[in-house]
Amino acid sequence: MSELTHNLTLEGTEVQFSCNADDTVLRAALRAGIAFPYECNVGACGNCKFQLIEGELGNKWPEAPGWTDKDRERARLLGCQSVPHGDCTIKVRTSAQYAPVHTPRRVSATLTERRDITHDICEFRFAIDTPMPFEPGQYALLTLPGVRGARAYSMSNIADPASPSLHFQVRRVPGGEGSSVLFDVMRPGQRIEIDGPYGHAWLRREVKRDIVCLAGGSGLAPMISIARGMAADPALRDVKLHFLYGGRSGKDLCGKDMLEALPGFGERIRYYAAVSAPEVNEGGQAGAAAIAVNHLGFVHELANALLGKRLRDMEIYFAGPPAMGTAVQQMLLAHRVPSDRMHFDQFY
Numbered sequence: 001m002s003e004l005t006h007n008l009t010l011e012g013t014e015v016q017f018s019c020n021a022d023d024t025v026l027r028a029a030l031r032a033g034i035a036f037p038y039e040c041n042v043g044a045c046g047n048c049k050f051q052l053i054e055g056e057l058g059n060k061w062p063e064a065p066g067w068t069d070k071d072r073e074r075a076r077l078l079g080c081q082s083v084p085h086g087d088c089t090i091k092v093r094t095s096a097q098y099a100p101v102h103t104p105r106r107v108s109a110t111l112t113e114r115r116d117i118t119h120d121i122c123e124f125r126f127a128i129d130t131p132m133p134f135e136p137g138q139y140a141l142l143t144l145p146g147v148r149g150a151r152a153y154s155m156s157n158i159a160d161p162a163s164p165s166l167h168f169q170v171r172r173v174p175g176g177e178g179s180s181v182l183f184d185v186m187r188p189g190q191r192i193e194i195d196g197p198y199g200h201a202w203l204r205r206e207v208k209r210d211i212v213c214l215a216g217g218s219g220l221a222p223m224i225s226i227a228r229g230m231a232a233d234p235a236l237r238d239v240k241l242h243f244l245y246g247g248r249s250g251k252d253l254c255g256k257d258m259l260e261a262l263p264g265f266g267e268r269i270r271y272y273a274a275v276s277a278p279e280v281n282e283g284g285q286a287g288a289a290a291i292a293v294n295h296l297g298f299v300h301e302l303a304n305a306l307l308g309k310r311l312r313d314m315e316i317y318f319a320g321p322p323a324m325g326t327a328v329q330q331m332l333l334a335h336r337v338p339s340d341r342m343h344f345d346q347f348y
């Protein structure tokens, strides 16, 4: 970590924060408790825009998809890709919903274990030198050897101060730089830097409504963490959980064994599966672990068929590929589910 820091001031306010020369404007602001808007932290969503009023900044990734030609014309920059070269004054519209629930910190992490979950999802477990408190459903940024930019992965475990560790369930993306390094290069014992926690789709413990978790493909980890967090919280013992997982075919289905390990499985915790493109002869029973299929189609269709109008009275968490996120949102809006009961951080 760089020793050199710069002072950043929010225009028109007394608010100042310091930013390490190797940190980004967004992450430094969140470390200072400032409710800087963001979602992905990796240059894709464009939610972290601000204006530079005075000073000089560098751009870590000028080709970031979240930085448009219009932004360049209007001198707007991405907080998650901007690094200060000196003291700066910036203008940004903060909003309470973005206030960090835990202060993000950088920790040194050692890969201790890996375990196959499906043919293309693997769990990577890291021991960390200093605890990183986080809420179920949040994510962290992994700096992987030889990979440009950090990669966002959601934790699948729940924070345990007695044994600080972070577990990630990662889907191999064909040709993907970061996931390939995790699968093919990283070996137990290797150390990396992890920065977190980030994200807004964390378990709302104060709400006592029944919970629905919808996961597709790479979205397994944050939903498993929410299920584990809910099961471990005595204040939520009367809450029911409907966990719905969607894959293309039976060999993609997973997560049921993780829920079976939780107290209340089969009673207040239930698992349902959907497959959208079953393989020949797969029928209604599929997968290496023969997880029963409840629906042939998409996971949002399964939620609609299973819960319908009742969704309006539930707290809903979802994670997965962008197309799934959009379909789930449309289905929930059609049921007039209030937006403050829907929780998701779009994956990119």
Ligand SMILES: Cc1cc2nc3c(=O)[nH]c(=O)nc-3n(C[C@H](O)[C@H](O)[C@H](O)COP(=O)(O)OP(=O)(O)OC[C@H]3O[C@@H](n4cnc5c(N)ncnc54)[C@H](O)[C@@H]3O)c2cc1C
Binding pocket: 039, 040, 041, 042, 043, 044, 060, 061, 139, 148, 149, 150, 151, 152, 153, 154, 155, 169, 170, 171, 172, 173, 175, 176, 177, 178, 179, 180, 199, 218, 219, 220, 221, 222, 345, 346, 347, 348
């Ligand atoms: C909030 C969030 C949570 C996620 N959680 C999970 C999870 O739990 N499990 C899972 O499998 N996947 C998760 N993802 C997806 C994951 O972060 C990666 O996008 C995915 O693994 C593909 O990465 P890759 O490096 O293999 O592919 P690549 O195509 O090499 O990289 C794609 C990702 O890296 C970023 N990127 C690419 N180049 C650069 C660069 N030069 N500088 C900076 N950034 C760059 C992109 O914005 C994009 O996010 C999550 C994504 C987000 C945003």
Ligand code: FES
Binding pocket: 037, 038, 039, 040, 041, 042, 043, 044, 045, 046, 047, 048, 066, 078, 079, 080, 081
């Ligand atoms: S582009 Fe910066 S938070 Fe998504």
